[in-house]
Amino acid sequence: MLRSAGRAVPLLPALILLAIFLVGPVLASFYGSFTDSALTGSAAQGSHFIGFANYIQLFQNPDFFKSVWLTIVFLIGSAVIGQNVAGLVLGLLMERGDRVMRSIVGTFVVTAWVLPEIVAAFAAYAFFHDKGTLNEILGAVGLHGPNWLYSLPMLAVILANIWRGTAFSMLVYTAALSEVPTDVTESAQIDGAGGWQRLGLITLPLIRRSISTNLMLTTLQTLSVFTLIFVMTGGGPGTNSSTLPILAYQQAFKFSELGLGTAIATILLVVGALFSIVYLRALKPEVD
Amino acid sequence: MAMTSPSRRHLRWTSNGILGLVGIAFALPLVWLVVASFDDHANLTLQWPRHFSLVNFEAVLTPDLAYVPLWNSMMISLGCAVITVAVAVLAAYPLSRYKLRINKPFLYGVLFGTCLPITAMMVPVYSLFVSLNLIDSEPGVVVFMAATSLPMAIWMMKNFMDSVPIVLEEAAWADGASMFTTLWRVVVPLMRPGIAVVFVFVFVQAWGNFFVPFILLLSPEKFPAAVSIFAFFGQYGSVMYGQLAAFSLVYSIPALALYVFTSRVLGGGSALAGAVKG
Secondary structure (H helix, E strand, O other): OHHHHHHOHHHHHHHHHHHHHHHHHHHHHHHHOOEOOOOOOHHHOOOOEOOOHHHHHHHOOHHHHHHHHHHHHHHHHHHHHHHHHHHHHHHHHHHHOOHHHHHHHHHHHHHHHHOOHHHHHHHHHHHHOOOOHHHHHHHHOOOOOOOHHHHOHHHHHHHHHHHHHHHHHHHHHHHHHHOOOHHHHHHHHHOOOOHHHHHHHHHHHHOHHHHHHHHHHHHHHHHOOOHHHHHHOOOOOOOOOOOHHHHHHHHHHHOOOHHHHHHHHHHHHHHHHHHHHHHHHHHOOOOO | OOOOOHHHHHHHHHHHHHHHHHHHHHHHHHHHHHHHHOEOOOOOOOOOOOOEOOHHHHHHOOHHHHHHHHHHHHHHHHHHHHHHHHHHHHHHHHHHHOOOOOHHHHHHHHHHHHHOOHHHHHHHHHHHHHHOOOOOOHHHHHHHHHHHHHHHHHHHHHHHHHOOOOHHHHHHHHOOOOHHHHHHHHHHHHOHHHHHHHHHHHHHHHHHOOHHHHHHOOOHHHOOHHHHHHHHHHHHOOOOHHHHHHHHHHHHHHHHHHHHHHHHOOOHHHHHHHHHHO
8 A cells, every 4th residue: 555655756846746737727616606706806805606697698698699509619620520531531632633733632631720829820821811812812803802800700710610620630641541442342332332422431430439439529629729819800890700708708708797607618518528428438448 | 563553543632632621721830830920921810921131039138028928937846756756656656566455446547637628727726825825826826737738748667667666676675775775766767758748748847837827926026937928919909910920920939949859859759658558
């Protein structure tokens, strides 16, 4: 018993850091969402337990439900459909394309992903701006592009997040596809299966584990996207692109409603935790 | 290879065509960044500069605008990577070598931690930092970022350590070496590439992090480059796109270079993929 306690000593620094800076804020978030704490004014001095008042106020706020809806649209549009489909398609095309083409396209896709997030956000801002590259190109072929960031902010941030994040899915799917044995697909081809049949009946079922892993991971990553939206639209115009992380920031720091911001953060943490539990249970990583 | 069927060749050209279009779409925003930084009359549209010039870089590469923020970024990222790697190596050793009762719950906790949306935590973290009197403290930011990158680092480090054979350590133990001596003298030298991958991984993440220092730091002279670029954008962004692009480019180069270094030299691309696969 004593020996095993001694052997656990090297875990201590990690345990302390994780307890203070990860577990601490999570617990503080749960507690804070039941208090009237604020950044300024009398409530900043001492906060009081106010029960579910923050949550009730939140659920009566139409912006909150709008924000939940925008978050779901953002998750499905840019992660579940966008990055996954784009990543899979790129993986499949890369298997068939030329080597040179593969490395050039791969470099651009990965660069968008490796770039610091603030820089990626500026590049996307310039691209989708009313006077940006996209509208210039549309104008060159005779189309009048809309003011993307103002009239279609969600579409702009969804496309930007696909641009930013597809590399991850592409890398996961390229690795998965390279492990699909060629003799299986070839014998199916000899038996007369067409390209789409081979894809739907053989390739996709064989990589289903990678697909479910990737769906969970991209969803979790997308749930915490802040900088991209913050720089491109600031959550606006109005609250037309305020996903939950943006709304939590605005409530806490712009309107000094720390309690409300904390309640939104708590809801996000619970949603993230539920996703993680589903993910860990479904994949049962070997922990021994 | 001489006899490729027409349909296969057709497929290949279609694939190349679509790949090319996707490549252009992904490249355009990046090309704007590079071209605008060399254009003294840059605007938001991708356009060929009338004459290439370095005025944007000259204007931006001053102590106040670029060097101090880049230095701050360097200090924060280095501090974060050093702390994370040291703590992760220590933690990985008992997880990899001993069968302790705490191992399983700890590793599940760590995996769970890798999934937590850190962005969602920033409001409560801000309150925590206010109560600890750590707002506007660079060491506070460093330690917090180290803590958030620990779960992934511990997980990767344990996997690397698992692949180091235990035979050499048994010899060291037989000679009466303590646990820490064995770890430092035998295990760490054998897993240098793995440690380098984790170090670069943590460093690049800290280098690119905008939200954490944006929330926790207040004084402009403490801002890392990510935050000062954002402040620059707020002040002059609507006019000086060329300078903004030049600053962004200078700031991005370390991250890009380190990525290339890990994937080419250390084979870290596959190592990262392995860590992600679990």
